[in-house]
Every structure is written in C-alpha cells, then in structure tokens.
C-alpha cells in the first residue's frame with residue numbers, strides 16, 4: 402500500500418511502471434489525483450504559471466504501475482494490526498506499507514490560527530482559496546500578514562506582494578531571528594533586498610495570536626491584518642501518534658538507512674513525514690523526490706526478496722528561491738547568486754520536471 406501521492410511515491414510509481422512488481426497487488430491511496438510540485442508553488446502564486454502547469458496527474462502513473470488508485474485520506478493507522486482507517490470510515494489491510502503523506506499545518510501553534518488564518522498546507526486546499534483571491538472572486542485583503550520566516554513564508558510573501566499589487570500591504574512576521582535564519586548570509590542579504598524592493602514590512606518577532614482584524618506579536622505590536630497566511634514549518638499528521646510506530650520528538654516516523662520504520666520493518670516512510678535518525682536532513686521536495694528511487698528498490702525487495710539497500714541522502718542541495726517578480730536567488734552551500742538569469746534557470750528546471758512527468762514513458 403502506497404499511502405499518499407507525494408513526491409517520493411511519484412518516483413516509486415515510475416519505477417514500478419518501468420519494471421512492474423510481479424505477483425503484488427499495489428494500492429495507491431491519495432485524497433487528490435494530482436501532485437502539486439512544490440518548487441513551482443510560489444511562481445504559480447505570483448501568477449507566472451497556471452495551476453495545471455505546476456502539478457502532475459497521478460492516475461496515468463498508477464495505471465502504468467498497475468496500481469489501483471483509491472481516492473481517500475487515511476485518518477488512522479494500527480501498525481500492530483497492519484491496518485489503516487480511511488476518512489469514509491472503511492479500513493484497509495496491508496502486508497507492506499509505504500508512507501509519503503507530507504506534513505500538515507500546525508494551526509494549533511498559534512491561538513486563533515485555526516479559525517482565522519489560511520494555512521499553506523494542505524497545498525491543494527490553499528491553492529483553491531488563493532485562486533479566488535488572486536482572480537478577484539474574493540475581495541483581496543488590504544493588509545496581508547504572512548506568518549513564518551522560512552523559505553516558504555518568505556517566498557509566499559514576495560509572491561503575494563507581486564500578485565496582489567499596491568492595493569495590498571504585505572507584512573512578513575519572521576520570528577525573532579528574522580527571515581531565512583538557516584540560510585547562508587549571502588542568501589539572506591539578497592532575499593532581504595527583494596523584500597525591500599517589494600515594500601514588504603519585515604518584523605523580527607513571533608506571532609502569539611491571530612485576531613479577526615490584527616495579529617498579536619510577542620513584543621506587543623499588533624499590526625492590522627485582514628488575512629493571515631500561515632507558513633510555519635509543517636507538523637506531523639496527528640493521527641500517527643496512536644499508530645504504534647516509533648516516532649521522533651515531532652511525531653514524524655523514525656526510519657533508518659533502508660527507509661524502514663525503526664519499530665515496524667514492513668512500514669517504510671519517505672519525504673516530509675519521515676525522520677532519518679542517522680542522517681537528518683531538512684524537509685524539502687528535493688529530498689522527498691530523491692528518496693523515491695531507493696524507496697522503490699527496497700519496497701520491491703521487501704516484497705520479492707533480496708537484501709534491502711541503505712540510502713544516504715545527499716548533504717547539500719541546490720536551493721532556488723523565487724522573489725515574486727521574475728528573479729530568483731540560488732544557493733549551493735555558502736555560495737549565492739541572484740537575478741533574472743537565476744529565475745530563467747529555475748524556470749527551465751521546473752518546467753522540465755513537469756514535462757517529464759505528464760505521462761509515464
């Protein structure tokens with residue numbers, strides 16, 4: 402059972418399509434039939450791409466992999482019984498389970514957020530609401546506050562300012578250390594210049610409450626807010642807590658080098674939902690995609706026999722952050738560069754990914 406149609410499982414389906422699994426029944430359980438390619442979300446928000454240009458259809462890949470696609474979301478997992486419960490109340494049993502369900506919005510982290518903020522996860526639901534704002538079906542906010550100073554929050558603030566224009570004032574509440582604290586100084590400086598160019602107010606403070614017309618910050622400021630966008634780091638799906646699987650402190654599934662759960666070897670996990678105990682890495686689409694091929698190999702061996710292979714994710718990855726307008730900032734380790742050419746480079750990489758994944762070869 403492949404639970405979740407995320408970046409890693411897309412690669413698993415491709416691998417199974419190229420070399421079908423003999424004598425195994427493969428089931429893909431996913432609430433959405435398209436995978437939203439995360440790297441292009443800020444570009445789509447800014448209006449540079451249409452929604453269909455930034456997502457990949459899952460049914461052709463499932464069909465090519467001879468997998469049955471079931472449209473549903475899991476709401477429970479009993480690892481001892483090898484059973485998942487779906488949101489329609491039904492249950493499904495598995496012999497081998499692979500989890501690639503991403504992370505969820507941590508709406509409980511800030512009082513008032515659950516009722517009043519628009520969370521970026523699930524990205525599919527966020528996309529529907531954003532389209533309505535961007536094309537004017539819903540009145541655009543006068544004061545938009547983005548809560549979260551990581552890459553997602555910073556890119557979203559820039560994309561929103563570009564798309565909504567001068568009628569909307571954008572504020573980025575970026576935490577005490579300011580935006581992109583985990584990035585090298587060169588990236589922070591270039592992204593700060595982009596934020597200044599876009600006239601985004603950056604507040605190095607923590608949001609402690611969201612009220613109907615303002616946000617409340619730890620330092621006492623209460624900036625006006627018609628709409629808050631919540632872009633905090635993703636949280637683990639809460640129902641995993643009762644699954645019986647070994648979890649890390651954040652509630653993510655602890656896995657080892659073969660991508661197997663540390664407590665239940667018949668359960669595999671990759672992407673944001675997994676936590677590599679031996680090789681921790683940032684949660685990102687890049688790492689989720691890269692885990693797909695080794696995951697496919699080890700699922701195949703778990704079913705058909707053979708030694709499972711350890712997988713070590715790369716230490717560094719190329720980071721490309723978009724700046725709302727058609728410019729971007731690239732970083733590789735300590736090196737950084739910015740400009741229109743970086744955007745065109747990123748655009749080529751992203752469009753090639755989408756083109757390569759419109760249908761299985």
Ligand SMILES: Cc1cc2nc3c(=O)[nH]c(=O)nc-3n(C[C@H](O)[C@H](O)[C@H](O)COP(=O)(O)OP(=O)(O)OC[C@H]3O[C@@H](n4cnc5c(N)ncnc54)[C@H](O)[C@@H]3O)c2cc1C
Nearest residue numbers: 405407408439440474475502503553672673685686687689
């Ligand atoms: C705004 C934004 C911008 C980002 N930009 C970048 C970027 O430029 N580069 C980058 O590398 N990363 C980026 N990220 C991070 C990236 O989105 C994630 O790290 C990546 O999507 C993780 O991939 P995944 O396969 O783990 O999960 P996902 O891609 O989130 O896929 C999980 C899938 O599982 C499904 N699912 C969820 N719950 C269930 C359930 N209960 N049952 C069944 N299915 C379920 C979901 O519908 C989804 O289709 C960005 C994130 C955000 C929010």
